[in-house]
Amino acid sequence: MILNIGLVLRDICSITVIIIVILLFYLFVVAKIIRKIHPFPIPAFMTRIIDNPIRRKFIQKPYLIAERMNLQPGMKVIEIGPGKGNYTKAVASKILPDGEVYAIDIQESVINRLKKRLENEEIKNIIPMINDVYNLTFENESIDRIFAIACLPEIPNPVQALMELKRVLKPEGIISFSELFIDPDYPLRRTEKKWAKEAGLVFIERFGNFFSYQLNFGRKLKN
Numbered sequence: 001m002i003l004n005i006g007l008v009l010r011d012i013c014s015i016t017v018i019i020i021v022i023l024l025f026y027l028f029v030v031a032k033i034i035r036k037i038h039p040f041p042i043p044a045f046m047t048r049i050i051d052n053p054i055r056r057k058f059i060q061k062p063y064l065i066a067e068r069m070n071l072q073p074g075m076k077v078i079e080i081g082p083g084k085g086n087y088t089k090a091v092a093s094k095i096l097p098d099g100e101v102y103a104i105d106i107q108e109s110v111i112n113r114l115k116k117r118l119e120n121e122e123i124k125n126i127i128p129m130i131n132d133v134y135n136l137t138f139e140n141e142s143i144d145r146i147f148a149i150a151c152l153p154e155i156p157n158p159v160q161a162l163m164e165l166k167r168v169l170k171p172e173g174i175i176s177f178s179e180l181f182i183d184p185d186y187p188l189r190r191t192e193k194k195w196a197k198e199a200g201l202v203f204i205e206r207f208g209n210f211f212s213y214q215l216n217f218g219r220k221l222k223n
């Protein structure tokens, strides 16, 4: 009798897990289709769900993302679409004492939320600002590093955006993109490389795997 109850419970658990996996897959496919037909910026409240502890601990670790950019003290860095700012903070800590991260987004709500957080935590070398990646308010060749996480594929014309990023990047600078498979906008590595090539950027280095990768590009090959 006890054995039977155990077997029934095990079956119920297995069926529940299968149903959850099917539902998640279904949601993922539906989200992908909706975003293909009607691209729109991910609302600020969603970035709180996207940037969760599981992702930061196991999948896209902020310190690792920062480490792969060869950051040096004093650098000027742009992050596009900073979300909650956890990746921004990891990068900002590596360019102290006088380096700065310009955390840009087109959504005022994202920028305001980040400003509040930085005030509370008294972080001074992150500058949140509203800016459009198609039309940046930065000088030509003035920025050492540019990065974006789960953001480039959300931009409707990534090649145009990349050309503008190239304009502000110093000749020896690096542009780094990190993507995640569960993002409904996830592009294959070769797609992102193709966009960069069309924008006149050179592929430098690749990290991670199919499910979570990071690609570095520059204006010319690393020596």
Ligand SMILES: C[S@@+](CC[C@H](N)C(=O)[O-])C[C@H]1O[C@@H](n2cnc3c(N)ncnc32)[C@H](O)[C@@H]1O
Pocket (backbone or CB within 6 Å): 041, 042, 047, 050, 051, 080, 081, 082, 083, 084, 104, 105, 106, 107, 110, 131, 132, 133, 134, 148, 149, 150, 151, 154, 155
């Ligand atoms: C998916 S969210 C970023 C998530 C965040 N990087 C993370 O990993 O948690 C993408 C962000 O890109 C911003 N964005 C979209 N188009 C943009 C543009 N043209 N210029 C600047 N930011 C843009 C959106 O407003 C949105 O906040």
